[in-house]
Amino acid sequence: MKFLKSLIFVVIGLFLQLTLAELFRIGDIAPDILLITLLLLALTEPLEYLLVLAALGGFALDIFNPTYIGVSVIAYTTGAFLIGNSRINLYSQTHFVFEAAVLFLSTLVVYAIFAVLIPGEGRFLVRLVDVPLGEAFYTTIFSIPFLLLAGRKRSYAA
Amino acid sequence: MAQRTKIFRKRLLLVYLVIILIAILLNSLEKGTKNKIASSCVSTVFYPFKSGWSMMRNFKNYREENLRLKRELASLRVVVDRLLKYEKENERLKKILNFKEKKGVSLLLGEIVGRGVPRYSGSAVVNVGTKDGVAKNLPAVVPEGLVGKVVYVNAKSSVVQFITDPGFRASVMDRRSRVVGILQPKRTGHLIMSNVPLTEDVQPGDEIVTSGLGGVFPKGLRVGYVVDVSAKPDRIFKNIEIAPFADAAGIEELFILLGSSEADSL
Numbered sequence: 001m002k003f004l005k006s007l008i009f010v011v012i013g014l015f016l017q018l019t020l021a022e023l024f025r026i027g028d029i030a031p032d033i034l035l036i037t038l039l040l041l042a043l044t045e046p047l048e049y050l051l052v053l054a055a056l057g058g059f060a061l062d063i064f065n066p067t068y069i070g071v072s073v074i075a076y077t078t079g080a081f082l083i084g085n086s087r088i089n090l091y092s093q094t095h096f097v098f099e100a101a102v103l104f105l106s107t108l109v110v111y112a113i114f115a116v117l118i119p120g121e122g123r124f125l126v127r128l129v130d131v132p133l134g135e136a137f138y139t140t141i142f143s144i145p146f147l148l149l150a151g152r153k154r155s156y157a158a
Numbered sequence: 159m160a161q162r163t164k165i166f167r168k169r170l171l172l173v174y175l176v177i178i179l180i181a182i183l184l185n186s187l188e189k190g191t192k193n194k195i196a197s198s199c200v201s202t203v204f205y206p207f208k209s210g211w212s213m214m215r216n217f218k219n220y221r222e223e224n225l226r227l228k229r230e231l232a233s234l235r236v237v238v239d240r241l242l243k244y245e246k247e248n249e250r251l252k253k254i255l256n257f258k259e260k261k262g263v264s265l266l267l268g269e270i271v272g273r274g275v276p277r278y279s280g281s282a283v284v285n286v287g288t289k290d291g292v293a294k295n296l297p298a299v300v301p302e303g304l305v306g307k308v309v310y311v312n313a314k315s316s317v318v319q320f321i322t323d324p325g326f327r328a329s330v331m332d333r334r335s336r337v338v339g340i341l342q343p344k345r346t347g348h349l350i351m352s353n354v355p356l357t358e359d360v361q362p363g364d365e366i367v368t369s370g371l372g373g374v375f376p377k378g379l380r381v382g383y384v385v386d387v388s389a390k391p392d393r394i395f396k397n398i399e400i401a402p403f404a405d406a407a408g409i410e411e412l413f414i415l416l417g418s419s420e421a422d423s424l
Contacts, residue, residue: 047166048173055177059199062184066196070185074178081174088163117185 003052006045010053013037014060024142029134031142032107034061038080039103039143040150047084054080068118075113079106096147100140103147107136247410253301254411265299265413266290271315280323280343280406281306286414287314295374297415303380303403304328304368305412316414320406321381322347330381331369335359338369339398341381347407349382351398356389358396366400376415 017033024031034057042050058076062069086102111132120127184192254267268284286292288311298306298318306326310317319326322343330341330351337358339351354360364384370377386399 047170051170051173051177055181058181063196063199066192067189068185069187069192069196070181070183073181073184077174077177077181081170084170085167088167 002045003049006041006049006053007056009041010034010037010057014057017061026138028131029138032110032135032139033142034058034076035079035103035107035110035139036143036146038076039083039099039106040146042080042083042087043099043150047087050080050084051077071114071117074117075110078113079110082106082109096144099147100144103143104136104140107139108132111135250411254413264416266292266416267411268292268298268316268318268414269411270409280320280326281309282318282320282406283315284318284412284414285315287312287316289313291416292316292414297368297375297379298412299379299415300404300409300412302405303382304375305404305406305409307374308414318412318414321349321402321404322406328375328381329369329371330366332360332384333365333367334361335364338371341366341400344399347402348385349400349402351384351400352395354396354398356394356396360384360387360396360398362387379415 013034013036016037021030021033038050038054038057041053054076055073058072058074059069061072061076083102083106086105109132112128115124115127115132184195187195266286268286270282271285272283274281284298292308292311294308294311296308297304298308298320304321306318306320306323307328308316309319321328321341324343326341326343328341329338331338335358337354337360339354342350342352344350351360351366362384366381366383368375368377368379368381380403382400382402384398385401386397388397390397
């Protein structure tokens with residue numbers, strides 16, 4: 001039941017990722033709402049769930065671009081793994097700044113994976129830094145209101 | 159506590175590695191297989207969302223379509239009403255044409271353009287006049303029988319007094335027994351055949367036609383049939399009630415009988 005609730009939460013996150021995030025797009029950069037959703041889930045849900053949900057969310061995004069099927073699964077599961085591990089080590093601080101920092105790093109890694117696994121135009125190193133940094137920064141800024149709102153609901157279930 | 163955290167981390171890492179392995183396997187599949195997986199996922203998992211979303215998007219279209227169809231329905235109703243009117247008119251005109259051809263007499267078709275002319279309450283204005291050959295006292299007929307006579311003529315119009323007008327009189331006779339009487343209207347819409355002596359033979363159901371006497375109507379124009387015959391011993395005439403064949407109130411066209419003074423064939 002708990003997993004189903006989390007799954008619904010991820011589905012809503014995905015829906016917002018495909019609709020709302022596009023409204024906030026600036027050039028190549030749009031906030032990654034799926035990652036924000038995973039971070040919020042990490043505050044209350046078991047971490048194994050988090051990984052499975054990240055994989056499912058990634059897969060859902062992958063089926064829109066079957067050529068690179070599996071890439072989003074790898075990226076988002078890695079992002080969720082980082083968030084989960086950080087929670088074990090850092091979340092005892094219980095301050096949203098730490099959560100924002102974790103989200104920043106996770107987004108950076110997720111988009112770096114995309115840059116590595118999906119061929120694109122321009123120099124590889126620029127691609128590796130440019131978009132991931134922008135995404136990480138924008139997603140973190142975008143997530144702050146949600147993290148503040150979620151502040152009272154932290155339970156850190158293992 | 160540290161031991162528990164270590165186990166938990168290992169478990170987490172295991173789940174992560176399994177997922178990554180599956181993802182790599184997925185990524186290494188052939189392009190066709192990848193497309194097949196993606197399309198089957200889209201059709202099964204996303205179909206409810208897709209149909210819900212398209213339903214929401216189509217809602218506005220449905221409303222507009224509904225309005226458009228309502229407008230179309232309203233205009234089609236008008237068209238249908240018009241067609242029904244034409245159908246009735248067509249039937250009526252066919253009947254008239256058939257009547258004209260069958261009788262082979264000189265008939266002039268006139269359309270009723272007005273009713274209730276002062277002085278003649280049971281009368282109508284028709285759109286034919288002296289220019290068309292209409293003259294005063296010519297009989298007006300419809301396929302069912304006599305309907306009236308011309309009482310006033312203009313160049314392009316004329317007034318027809320119906321047989322139901324209180325001032326209408328005509329000489330009629332029983333087609334079976336050849337008994338002659340005077341036709342005059344009754345308030346009920348029926349007619350009376352007066353001046354028929356008690357001894358004369360007139361029975362209910364007998365057909366009444368014009369007698370040709372008086373010089374206005376040719377002989378033999380159908381007028382109506384007897385519905386009631388009563389005879390009071392203290393009177394010298396029979397009281398004969400006739401139902402007219404033609405309903406003057408319902409007609410829209412009539413014929414002016416131009417060329418026959420002897421219409422026994424009618």
